[in-house]
Amino acid sequence: MSKKHSALLICLGNICRSPIAEGVFAHLVKQNGDEAEWHVDSAAIGGWHVGKSPDWRAQDVLKAHNIPYNNTARQLVKEDFYNFDYIFGMDEENMSDLKRKAPKDAKAKLLLLGDFDPEGDRIIRDPYYDSDSKGFEKCYQQCVRSCTEFLKRHQNKEI
Ligand code: 4NP
DSSP, X not given: OOSSEEEEEEESSSSSHHHXXXXXXXXXXXXXXXGGGEEEEEEESSOTTTTOOXXXXXXXXXXXXXXXXXXXXXXXXXXXXXXXXXXXXXXXXXXXXXXXXXXTTOOSEEEEGGGGOTTOOOOOOXXXXXXXXXXXXXXXXXXXXXXXXXXXXXXXXXX
């Protein structure tokens, strides 16, 4: 990877939570003037939605907050564990899947994104089966808090 730092945001399907997290992370990096330094991407544990744009509710939340996004879903591959510095999961299930799939000599640090939430709301729950969009807005707010805090600690060389 040619950029100095890299982050991969993971969830089960890569159509709800991780696209929001990727959009937010990339937007914050840009706001900080660090766009040239960071490679940011997202991927799925499962392959069901490969090639698709995010769920319309995720797209709506990103649009409502003026976060640009035009990536499509892809599945996590072994090379990701060597190519990325940080791989973030959204919930405990993501973390156990990541740990199970990680090769022994992986370079990437596997982190629960919500562990950086200053409000301590650690789990970014799956809103896919919800009948409304509220869970997507909550996911967005959690991502903003956690990505902001992570980038602050990263800038301070604490992580
Ligand atoms: P995500 O939500 O992991 O936040 O993208 C899901 C989307 C699709 C499925 C599960 C979770 N699915 O089973 O198809």
